[in-house]
Amino acid sequence: MLEVKNISKSFYDKNVLDNVSAIFKRGQINLVIGASGSGKSVLVKCIVGLLEVDAGTVEFDGRNFTTMNFMERKLVRSEIGMLFQGSALFNSLSVEENILFPLEMYTKQSREEMLDRVNFCLQRVNLENVNHLFPAELSGGMQKRVGIARAIALNPKYLFCDEPNSGLDPRTGILIDNLIMEITKEYQMTTIVVTHDMNSVMETGENIVFLHKGKKWWEGNNHEILKTDNKELCDFVYASKIMQKFKGF
Amino acid sequence: MVTALHSIGEYFLLLSRVFKKPDNWKLYRRQILVEMTTLGLGSMGLIAIISFFMGAVVTIQTASNIDSPLIPDYAIGFATRQSFILELAPTVMCLILAGKIGSNIASEIGTMRITEQIDALEIMGVNSASYLILPKIIAALLIVPVIIIYSMFLGVMGGWFVSAYSDFTTMDKYLLGIRWNFTMFSIVYALIKTLFFAFIITSVPAFFGYFTRGGSIEIGRSSTKSVVYSSICILIVNYILTQLLLI
Numbered sequence: 479m480l481e482v483k484n485i486s487k488s489f490y491d492k493n494v495l496d497n498v499s500a501i502f503k504r505g506q507i508n509l510v511i512g513a514s515g516s517g518k519s520v521l522v523k524c525i526v527g528l529l530e531v532d533a534g535t536v537e538f539d540g541r542n543f544t545t546m547n548f549m550e551r552k553l554v555r556s557e558i559g560m561l562f563q564g565s566a567l568f569n570s571l572s573v574e575e576n577i578l579f580p581l582e583m584y585t586k587q588s589r590e591e592m593l594d595r596v597n598f599c600l601q602r603v604n605l606e607n608v609n610h611l612f613p614a615e616l617s618g619g620m621q622k623r624v625g626i627a628r629a630i631a632l633n634p635k636y637l638f639c640d641e642p643n644s645g646l647d648p649r650t651g652i653l654i655d656n657l658i659m660e661i662t663k664e665y666q667m668t669t670i671v672v673t674h675d676m677n678s679v680m681e682t683g684e685n686i687v688f689l690h691k692g693k694k695w696w697e698g699n700n701h702e703i704l705k706t707d708n709k710e711l712c713d714f715v716y717a718s719k720i721m722q723k724f725k726g727f
Numbered sequence: 728m729v730t731a732l733h734s735i736g737e738y739f740l741l742l743s744r745v746f747k748k749p750d751n752w753k754l755y756r757r758q759i760l761v762e763m764t765t766l767g768l769g770s771m772g773l774i775a776i777i778s779f780f781m782g783a784v785v786t787i788q789t790a791s792n793i794d795s796p797l798i799p800d801y802a803i804g805f806a807t808r809q810s811f812i813l814e815l816a817p818t819v820m821c822l823i824l825a826g827k828i829g830s831n832i833a834s835e836i837g838t839m840r841i842t843e844q845i846d847a848l849e850i851m852g853v854n855s856a857s858y859l860i861l862p863k864i865i866a867a868l869l870i871v872p873v874i875i876i877y878s879m880f881l882g883v884m885g886g887w888f889v890s891a892y893s894d895f896t897t898m899d900k901y902l903l904g905i906r907w908n909f910t911m912f913s914i915v916y917a918l919i920k921t922l923f924f925a926f927i928i929t930s931v932p933a934f935f936g937y938f939t940r941g942g943s944i945e946i947g948r949s950s951t952k953s954v955v956y957s958s959i960c961i962l963i964v965n966y967i968l969t970q971l972l973l974i
Contacts, residue, residue, distance in 0.1 A: 528846055555852035566843040580851050583751050638850075 479504050480525070480636060480668050485534035487517075487524055494520045496692040497534070505666045507659055507682045511674060512689035513714055518672045519563075521689065522638055525670070526558060527551055538636065556584055559629030559667075561639040561658075565621040567613040567628070573600070574609040577628045584632060599627040603657060619650040623657070630661060637662065637669040648677055655682050676715065679703065688714070738934045744856040745864070745930075758862035759869075766828050766863065766929075767870030771877070773827060774820055778811075778878040781819075782885025785810055790895035803896045804886060804904020809913070811882035817917040818965050820878045821924035824871065825957040829932035832863060833953035836936030837946040845937070860933040864926060871925035872918050879917070916972050923968060924961050931957040 480502040487495040494517045502508040510518045523529040525536050527543060536543040538554050546554065567576050577596045581587065587595070600606065603623040613621055622642060629637060639658060643651030655678050662669040673679065679686065683700035690710045698706065703715060716722045749755045789806045836859055839845050848855040883905055890901035932953035939949045 523846075526850055528849060552852040555850060558850060560847065560850045562843045562847060564842055566847040568844055568847075569838075569842075582754055583851065583853060 479539055480670070481537045482521070482525060483535045483537070485521070485524055485536070486532045487520055487529060488532055494692050495524065495531075498689070498692070498694045499534075500687045500694060500697065502668055502670050503685060504668045505663060506669070506684040507662055508668070508670045508685045508687070509679060509683045510670060510672045510687050510689060511679060511683075511714070512695075513674065516689040517692040518674075518689055519640055522640060522670060522672050526560065526638060527555070556632060557635040559632065559634035559637045561622065561625045561629050561637070561642050563641045563644055565613070565618075565625040567621060567624055569613055572610050572612055573605075573616070573624050576613070576624060577631050580628065580631050595631060596627075599631050600624075602630070602661070603627045618645050619647075619654065622646065622654050626654075626657060626661070630665070633665065635667060637667045639669070639671040639673075641673055641675075642671060643673070643675055643678060651675065652677060652681060658682070674714075676718075679715075690714075737938065738931075741856055741860075741934055741937060742930065744854060745860045745933075747854055747857055749857055749861065750853060755858070755862055758858070759866050762862045762866035763870045765831075766866055767874060770824060770827055770874060773823070774874055774878050775881055777823060778816070778820065778881035779885040779888070781815060782807060782811060782882030783889045784885075785815070785882070786886035786889040786901070787893070787895055790889075800896055800900040801904035801907055804890070804901040805907050806904075807886040807901075808883055808905040808909070812879050812913045812917050816875050816878040816882060817920045817924065818961065820875055821871070821921065821928060821961055822958055824874070825924075825928045825932075825961060826954050828867070829928050829953045829957045830950040831932075832929060833932040833936040833939075833950040834946050836860075836933055837939035837949045840937065840939045841942060841946065856937065860930065860937070863929045863933060867925040867929040868922060871928070872921045875917065875921045876914075879914075919972065920965060920968050923964050927960045927964065928957050931960055 481500070482502075483499050485495055485498045486493070498517075498521060510521055512518050520529060524531045525543075527536075531544060534544070538557070541554065543551065543554060567573075568579065571579065574593075574596055577599055578592055581592045581595060585592070596609070600608065603626050605620060605623050605627065608616065608620065608624070613624070616624065626642075637658070642658060643654050646654065658669060658671065659682050661667070671678065671682070680700050683703065686696075686698055686700065686703060687694055688696040688708075688711050696706065696708050696711045703711070706712065706715075786803060786807045789803045793802060836845075839859070845855045845859070848858060886905070887898070887901060890896045890898045932950075935949040935953040935956070936946075939945050
């Protein structure tokens with residue numbers, strides 16, 4: 479379980495996160511949704527320590543991440559996998575080397591054991607025979623899958639996904655969502671997905687945190703979101719004409 | 728002024744992160760070899776062409792400007808050797824490398840920054856500054872002196888080519904000139920300067936690349952800034968070292 483308590487973050491005089499608290503449970507997909515500029519990505523970057531919070535705490539299974547020193551954080555980070563919006567694969571390394579990277583950095587396994595793990599992770603994300611290709615030679619969907627394979631290489635307890643299906647067609651986007659969902663259940667990870675894609679919300683939203691202007695505005699699941707009368711959330715969910723028609727506006 | 732001081736402070740803070748104990752030497756060793764190939768071998772052709780023709784031109788210029796009968800003919804070879812070993816090879820070649828290697832490093836690290844590859848390293852608990860910059864600095868400290876010695880040799884060879892295939896001087900007098908009053912300290916002096924310059928042409932562009940913010944336009948700006956500032960640093964350090972070493 480991952481808990482954020484009263485997190486605030488501002489850049490100069492702009493308050494990006496304002497006293498946000500939430501609990502993200504293990505073994506389920508936790509979605510952070512909101513319009514562009516609502517603070518979703520900043521929240522995730524604060525949780526993983528890429529940005530320092532101004533106030534509040536982040537607890538990974540009761541361990542206070544905000545007060546940890548570099549070495550203690552490093553230990554927690556070895557339990558974290560992250561899929562970035564643009565996949566963030568290392569361009570100069572092949573697919574195999576990308577997934578090998580965390581294994582070489584943190585394990586003392588033999589080369590054969592590491593390669594077995596690489597192949598297992600690639601198979602898990604339904605990719606085969608791409609070991610020696612470079613990221614530039616892969617499609618967007620394949621890059622995301624390699625990103626997931628790299629993120630799960632060290633068997634993480636916590637998985638963070640920043641807009642995993644941005645730039646993908648709806649079908650591939652749903653495939654990626656389903657893959658994240660399957661992996662989360664299979665490895666009982668605490669998964670946090672930042673998205674503004676309504677397909678993802680409806681498909682995988684077991685616990686949804688809606689951010690608006692840096693504040694937590696609403697929390698619920700994909701069934702409750704359709705019944706809500708929260709104005710800001712309705713403006714977000716029913717932004718398209720087809721969704722308005724669906725709602726009966 | 729405040730911005731400049733702030734940047735200098737950031738540069739030294741970055742260096743303090745770069746020189747922290749590496750997480751995994753095995754990965755660093757491999758990276759150093761890769762960087763030596765990229766930074767070193769990739770520059771050999773350019774340096775060879777520039778050095779050879781510059782050596783030839785220095786010889787022709789010296790020969791055509793010496794018309795006093797009091798100056799011996801072997802002074803042409805001597806002047807070519809001295810100018811190449813003391814200044815042209817270490818300083819001018821490093822300025823050229825600052826353009827080639829520097830822009831390469833700044834754009835590579837800058838691209839990694841804006842495509843979140845550096846964030847990915849940080850999430851994995853890797854000291855990204857050390858992993859990305861230290862191998863480049865070590866590789867440059869190892870390979871740039873080799874490039875500079877190679878440049879010295881080719882510069883002198885350029886002069887020899889002129890002496891062999893033109894009427895500006897004779898080969899005997901040129902060969903006498905390049906051996907006349909030679910002291911090993913000239914090479915040591917050039918290599919000391921080279922080590923400082925090698926550090927500058929990797930660390931300054933790495934700094935600009937590492938702190939790139941925004942998109943592709945900013946990568947271009949970082950790349951340009953890195954070349955400008957590393958060139959300025961080389962010239963200032965060259966002046967200081969020349970004062971200190973040749974007192």
